[in-house]
Amino acid sequence: MRSFWGLIRAYWFSDHWKEAWSLTIIIALLTALSSKTGVWFAEMSGELINSIAFYHDAANTTPLRSLLTSAGMLVLLVIIKDAGITGTKTYISATLHRKWRSWLDSRFNEALLDQNHTHFHAQNGGDVQAPDNIDQRIQESIKGMTGGAIGLAMGIMAVASSLFFVGQKLLSMSTEVHGLEMFGEYGSAVLALAAVAIYVPLNTYIAIRLGGLLERLSIRMQTAEGSYRGELTTFLRRSFHVAASRGEAAQKAMHERLYVDIDRTWARMNVVNAGYGSFERIYNFVGARIVAYGPGLVPFITNRVDLKGYITGAELVNALITQCSWFIHVMPAIASLRANSRRVIDLAEAIETVQEPRAFYQRSGHSDFHYGLQNPVFGLSIQGLELTHHGQDAAPFLSAERLRFKRGEWTFIKGESGCGKTSLIKAINGLWAYGRGTVVFPEGVKTFYAAQEVKLPPLSLKELVCLPEAPADYSDTQVAASLHKAGLGDFIEYLTDDNQKGKSWDQLLSGGQKQKLVVARILLQQPGLLFLDEATGALDPDGKIAFHQAIKDNCRDVTVISIMHEAVPPKAADGTNFYDSVLAIADGVAVKTALAPVLPAELTTILAHPENFEDRWKRLPRIRIRQK
CATH class of the missing domain: 3.40.50.300 (P-loop containing nucleotide triphosphate hydrolases)
Structure with a gap:
């Protein structure tokens, strides 16, 4: 789990793979069904607009019935899609999120709290900077990363299924377009897909650049908030000492100093988020009102399609733009996903790095401790012990050639x-990083x-x-x-x-x-x-x-x-x-x-005054004498 994709796919190839893949397949099927329902929605929207446009047409013998039927079917589709399909998919995806997060959380807890004391070594010594705010990484970062990854995966599924179903429908409705005769009857479909292919990627590039800035700001914000929260937690644990030393002013100044970084980062994030929101709203308007309706306008003007076909085609293009623009709409969430995954990966790398403590510490100093077992009769033995501090050239500050307990x-x-x-x-x-020596413990003790x-x-x-x-x-x-x-x-x-x-x-x-x-x-x-x-x-x-x-x-x-x-x-x-x-x-x-x-005081008194020996001897049974 030391890379992004390794971290993301670990759950699906773990001992819980059946659970992971079952939920994933259900989500994929519901996503495909939702995309197909979107095609039906576009067709029914065309029917509704057509029934309104031709309400007073003499050939329309049941105008009210046609209008109400189209409106009713449209409402029914909305209920089926949003309440039924989308609601079920939301529940299943939330279940996958919960189980994936739980699995990852347990893996990190097992890795940190192993018999190797990994949690201790990851935060002490070595030439690798210790990961800050491990509690935040395990809880908030894993939660945000798993949720963001599931949302990203569902978005990709939606784009793929939408391209298939909507593209299929556009091709079936396509007609020849003046100036694009080389494409024959697929001219209008080519025009619509070309508009989407130009408009969406160009704006996605802009969104990615803004998302990169948001990612960097998110990492900085998490670090700053984690440090501030950590200091608050530590302060509350030592509140008595702060009160006893009247150190409230110094503590307050420390809190204010830590919060400055949060405030500045937040201010920059507000500017970027506001700019991104404006960009997204303009993008949505242009996509829904111009790009979606533009390609079908040419065949409509030349009488290649009627109003119903024009509206249906525009709604299909709008649906395609909406699905393909999912990356743009969730780019802030993707930035948070990348930031969270980076925090989790850093922790995973720190855990992996200290799996061999001696090798880990040898990178930043001299570490050559050996531990063994011997017959318990011989007790605890220490030989050639030298303790040093960080650094390859550090001199020993404590030495013991041979000790036996x-x-x-x-x-x-x-x-x-x-x-x-x-x-x-x-x-x-085994909790000191640098030095050398052999420590032999009594076996089975x-x-x-x-x-x-x-x-x-x-x-x-x-x-x-x-x-x-x-x-x-x-x-x-x-x-x-x-x-x-x-x-x-x-x-x-x-x-x-x-x-x-x-x-x-x-x-x-x-x-x-x-x-x-x-x-x-x-x-x-x-x-x-x-x-x-x-x-x-x-x-x-x-x-x-x-x-x-x-x-x-x-x-x-x-x-x-x-x-x-x-x-x-x-x-x-x-x-x-x-x-x-x-x-x-x-x-x-x-x-x-x-x-x-040292003899017991009562026995010392007896030996010092032998004239009272007989009287004091009677009290000796009450004296505790340790036998060796």
Whole structure:
């Protein structure tokens, strides 16, 4: 789907091809029937005009009956064509539009949300500019493109069928024309078709030039509106921070600056649209009143055709001009179609480009990461790791020759801000673009990455706790138990709700409660390898201890790699260490060292005062001693 025609025909050659072709064939048949009805309409228009012209003729013995019959048949044809045929075709084409758009939407969502993290790579790094406003491209651009393409296809069908049926009728009615004797009895048909062939293409060329300008303006308008809408959405998500910093004036100035581009582009589009509208109205008048009636005037003056034949021929030519002028009438829509398709194709190209992330990033920097699996007994191993930034000549800002995280080991990462702590965790998880190294994961062990900022999608509470797995994988009892252990027991009764009092869970829960929700996920899903990237930043000291203790008590043998703001790792309430080792990053080098074990405070007191040994020994069963 990286070209216009590839994108357009993909649905018809997909696994939904039966659905696509069935609807298309029905539309084609209805279009042909509509064109044939147009011929009947032209003939009946001639009958009506003829019955009016000869109403008082002595030879007309039933003038009123003839007039009413012709008028009634004309009205009946209008009802059949516009209400029956056109109405049915509109419904079928709208159904095709809906199904085609749904199919395309699902394909792009599947491509973006694959296991390769394509949505992430398409927007980060590389020498290819990331596509802006992906939400707009998937929704508005696909909708506009599919609708425009179906309309264009129906117009082409209408032109083809009209040329066949109307041309056939013109040929059957044709007569010799003075000055065109070389064409014999086809003289009037040749004259009519020549008038259409000259008038329509010439004006279509003008329309195409104007349409190209509209296409460029449409793309610019979509980009400007998408940027403005995106900033509005982002602003509403951070409205608290804007209010707290009294940043309304700066935010307003930003909105006004973004809207300027919309306003200027809109002004230019208004000028072009107004000019195109004037061109189209003049074209319609000349076509319907001059070009349509001109060719038949010569044989009518020379008595080659009567009034009925002249009117019928003029109506047929007018119908032909109308059908062949479809491109002119919808050129603004075609411009929008091309603009929308360009936006969708750009997104498809970006998705295709990042299917091999390493090759993609190697075009703009050094990227040579290797990921493998090993026996879980050996834990997580890292060798020859170097992290760099964008650029082929970028020097490493972080290196680690050899690191090993044993099963059940808790490691605390410390270092100054900007030293690369989060970059290290991203690289381990395949989310860092540039550098080199080998990362070997324990085979069959589930990993979990908990970031500092928690964004909750609009799902039910149970679905949020079960993410990224399916709610059906866990019972309500299991989810409720996890919430209780995480300190969110008050919300257990709302497991199936996706909001509370009109507010989503993302709006309702505080930052600390969201991080407790992450704890509930961990306790429920029991990962074997856990990455905590400042995942306790919104919790108070007691909350941080409870966070760690819940994991320690409920996730046996979990390997934890954690980043926190604190200079030293937190300890349990009884004074023991949660963490077994510290990974210090300084001067661009990561070095891992073991922490000395700390005895529980009660046991330390016993050893310090042996005279009270017997009394204190009785209380030892209440002391939690972790066995290693």
